[in-house]
Amino acid sequence: MTLAEQGISDHSISLGSVLGGEEISGTKPNVSLADLIDASCKGGWPAMVSSSLSNSLKHVSSYLEEITHVELFAEMNFDPGRMRQLLISLARNVSTDVAIKTLRADVNTSIQTRTITKYLDQLQQIHILELLMPWATHLRARSQLRLTPKRFFCDPSLAVAALRATPDKLQADMQYFGLLFESLVVRDLLVYAQANDANVTFYRDNTGLEIDAIVETSDGVWIPIEIKLGGSEYIEAATKALIRLERKVDVEKKGYPAAKLVITASPVFPHTRPDGVSVLSIGSLGP
Numbered sequence: 548m549t550l551a552e553q554g555i556s557d558h559s560i561s562l563g564s565v566l567g568g569e570e571i572s573g574t575k576p577n578v579s580l581a582d583l584i585d586a587s588c589k590g591g592w593p594a595m596v597s598s599s600l601s602n603s604l605k606h607v608s609s610y611l612e613e614i615t616h617v618e619l620f621a622e623m624n625f626d627p628g629r630m631r632q633l634l635i636s637l638a639r640n641v642s643t644d645v646a647i648k649t650l651r652a653d654v655n656t657s658i659q660t661r662t663i664t665k666y667l668d669q670l671q672q673i674h675i676l677e678l679l680m681p682w683a684t685h686l687r688a689r690s691q692l693r694l695t696p697k698r699f700f701c702d703p704s705l706a707v708a709a710l711r712a713t714p715d716k717l718q719a720d721m722q723y724f725g726l727l728f729e730s731l732v733v734r735d736l737l738v739y740a741q742a743n744d745a746n747v748t749f750y751r752d753n754t755g756l757e758i759d760a761i762v763e764t765s766d767g768v769w770i771p772i773e774i775k776l777g778g779s780e781y782i783e784a785a786t787k788a789l790i791r792l793e794r795k796v797d798v799e800k801k802g803y804p805a806a807k808l809v810i811t812a813s814p815v816f817p818h819t820r821p822d823g824v825s826v827l828s829i830g831s832l833g834p
Contacts, residue, residue, distance in 0.1 A: 548591035558833020578830030590704025638709035682748035777813030
């Protein structure tokens with residue numbers, strides 16, 4: 548379940564309306580950073596909606612342990628311990644395009660790369676992992692696109708459980724929670740995009756430019772999105788990245804974006820800046 552479905556987001560800003568070019572404005576949502584940390588730990592599991600946070604943490608941990616014993620490929624020498632280490636490595640590298648060789652090093656350097664690939668394939672088949680594919684588009688510049696997908700857990704609470712994290716631990720490690728928050732937002736974007744006949748990708752090139760998410764409809768309407776916890780310095784950096792991407796895209800072939808968004812954890816008033824970039828809280832977003 549998304550934050551809108553859980554009642555954490557007031558869903559006053561519709562992704563569909565943004566794709567339709569409507570103006571972004573509204574009231575400040577009643578959601579705090581602590582709320583979002585708790586939501587990341589509890590997850591969007593329907594059976595846990597009315598459960599306490601502590602019970603939810605236990606439930607997700609138990610579920611994750613069950614996953615380590617699932618064996619789909621008979622020809623693979625399956626090892627629950629290796630699967631457990633892989634889940635921990637994926638949790639550490641959540642919201643990144645981590646290389647297979649890095650995952651292999653975290654699990655066991657003595658095993659073959661194809662074994663790690665099989666484990667990853669299994670996690671995708673049982674819908675524990677979601678792949679966010681890179682956005683390939685027409686560029687004015689000669690930048691080379693990076694085409695390695697990002698791997699996300701289907702719900703950020705799985706990463707929390709793999710690392711045995713708690714709200715207090717996440718509160719003390721904002722750098723990691725920033726990655727986890729990106730995972731939370733991507734989870735919701737995937738659902739909201741599907742409701743609008745759109746898909747979600749990301750952008751990265753060899754110049755160091757990376758955009759956290761691109762929502763694009765089947766008829767080519769697109770929105771680049773940067774995901775930040777908050778803070779004026781980070782929002783400014785995100786804004787510059789979005790504008791830089793727009794300048795790189797061949798808009799004669801691709802068209803201008805319907806909007807350029809910075810989605811934050813901070814409870815801000817949804818607004819559009821003079822430079823055309825809109826800032827809103829995930830607590831305002833809905834389908």
